[in-house]
Amino acid sequence: MKKSILFVLVVSLVFSVAVFANGAGDSGKDAADIEVVFIPKLTGNMFFESANVGAQDIAAKVGFTCTYDGSPNASVADQVQIINSAVARGVDAISISSLTPDGLNDALKKAQDNGIKVVTWDSDVDPMYRELYVNQGTPEILGKLLVDMAADQMTDSQKASAKFAFFYSSPTVTDQNAWVEYAKVYIGENYPGWELLTTEYGEQDAQKSFQIGQSILDTYSDLDAILCPDSTALPGMAEAARRANLTKDDIIITGFATPSSMREYLKDNTIEAFGLWDCGLQGAMGAYLAYWLALGNTFSVGDSIDIPGIGSVKVESNDIQGYKNAPKDTGIVLLPERVVFTTANVDDYNF
Template identity: 25%
Template sequence: MRAKKRVLQGLALAFAALVAGCGGAQEAPETKKPKIAGIVFQEDQFFRLIQFGMQDAADRAGVELLLANSANKPDKEIQLVNTYIARGVDAIVISPLSAKASATALERARSKGIAVVTYNTTVEGDIPVSYVESDQADLGRQTGLVARRYIEEKLGGKAKIATLAFKSQLAEQSDARRNGFVDVVGQLPGVEFVAEQDAWLPEMAIKKAGDILTANPDVDIIWSANEGGTVGSVMAVKNAGKQGDVVVFGTDASEQLVEFALSDDGILQAITTQTPFELGVKSVELAVAALRGQQVEAKVVMDGVLIAREDPEGVRAFGQRMKELIALGNK
C-alpha cells in the first residue's frame, strides 16, 4: 500500500507540473494538457464504444487522448506501449492481451512514472493503479437464467446445447462467461452440452456453428461467449434453415444484435452485455484521478445488462441508447 501511495503522490506532482503555469508577472505560458494513451486490441463495436467513452471522459477532464489498436498482436502492443513511453504520456489506459506477456512493457511504463489503468483484462502484479472490469461470470449467468426458463417452458426441460468460446484469445475471460452460463443451465437434469468450439469473429462462428449443426442435427441451443460468436451463430442457424428449431443465446451487444433480438425469425433469444461506453469513461476517469493524486480503487467491477426478446421495449430502449452513444462518439 505504501508503494502505491508513493506512486500516486509522484503522479500528482507530475500532473501539477503539467497543469500549473510558471507564474510570470507579465505573461503566463500556455498550459500543457496531460496526455493519456488509450489502447484497445480489436476493431469491433464493443471497443469502438469503449474508445467513445474514453474520449468523452478525456474531453470533460481537459486532457489529451491518444487512441491506438494493437489488433490482437502482442508485438504491436509492446511497440505501442514503448512508443507512448518515448512520447512522454502521463497515463496509459489499456486492455492487455496477456496477463504475463503484457506485464513487462507496462512495468517499464510504470517505472517511468506513467500511471497504468487496465480495463476488460489486466496483468499480473500491482502494475495498474486500478483495474476496471465487468463481472465475467455474471455475463454468462444472467443469460443462463433466461435460457433455463426457455428450456423449462418451451422444451419440456430438455435441451442439447453447443457453445462457442474465445479461449485461444482470452482463456480466463472466456471460461468465466461459459462457466456462469453452464452453472445455471446445467442445473436442469435434461440438459446436455454436446459441442464446444473456439470462434469469436462472425466469419469464424458462421463456419464453426454451421459445422456443429451439421454434425449434431438435434442441437436445440447455441450459446456464444462474445459479440462476434453470437452474430455468427445466428447467421449459421439462418443459413442452415433451422429457424424455429434452434435458438441462440449470447454475450455482448451491437446494433446488429439488437436488430436480431427484435426480428421475427425468433433465433436470438437473449444476450447479456457489458457497458463498453461506461467502461471507457470509468477507465479514463480513474487515470485522471490518479494523476491528480487522488486515491483510486484498485479494482472496479461493473454490472452487465440483460437484453431479452421477451422484453422488446427494453431491447428498443437499449438500442436507442447505443445509437445515441455512437452518434456522440462520431461527433
C-alpha cells in the same frame, strides 16, 4: 431517448458541478497535460468502438487527451507493440482491454517502471501489472446471466436435459474464460442434466466466427442452445443460423454483444434475447480512472472515486474476481448494471 445519447447529456449536465471532485492530485499536472492511451482488443468491432466513444466524450469534457490506439487484428503482439510505443512517447497512463492474462506482463511492467499508470477495462491482466480494473461483472454475475438467458427460453424438457455448446473468442482470453468456468459450475448446480457437446473459438474474427457457427450447426444437429459470451462470436453464430433458415424456435442462441450488431437478429426471430452492459460507460470509466491516477491520486480498497457525469464508484477488493494475494494498492471497480435485450427494449439503445 437513445441511451448512449442520454449518457453524453448526463456527462454534460453533471460536469459543471463534478469536475475535479477529487482534486488535482499530487503530480502537479493539469488535465491538459495528461495523455491516456486507450487500447481495445481490436478496432472495428462495435463493442470497442462504442467504448472509445465513451472514452473520448469524457476526455473532451474533463480536458485530458485520450489517444485511441489499437490494431484491426486481435493480436497480443500488436498490443505489446502499442504499449511499447506509448512508453517510448512518455504518455501518462494506459487503459487497456487485454487479449491475454499474462502475455502483456513484461510490456506493462516496463510502463509502470517508467511511471505510467495502468488501468484495465473489459478484460484484465494480473493485478500486479495494473492499478485498477473496470469490470463489467464478476464471473458469478456474468456466468449466471449467460446461463439464465438460455434457460429462460427452454421448455421444461430442455431444462432437464439440454445439449449445449460454448462459442467465444479464445481459450486464453481472461474475461470470457472466467465467465464460462463459472457458467459450468452454475449449470452443474442448477441443471445437472445438461450436456456440453463442444466448445469452439472464433478468435474475434468475424468471418471465422461465421464459418465456425456454420460448422457447429452442421456437426451438432441436436443442440438445444449455443452460448456465445463474445461480441464477435454471437453475431457470427446468429448469421449462420439465419442462413440455415433456423429461428429461435429451432435453436436457442444467446450471449453478449452490442445492440447494433444483434438488432436485426432479434427482429427477424433468429434469436430471442441477449445481454451486455453499457460499453460506452465502461470506456468512459476506464479512460477517466487512468487520467485520475496520472494526476497523482491514490486509493485504498473501500474508497469511493467521483467520476464526472457518472457519479461515485467504489473500489472493490481483487478477491471479487477470484484473485489471491494481489497487491494491496490495486483494486476493481464494477459497472453498475447489465442489460438483457429483447425486441421490447433493443431500440432504446444505439451503441
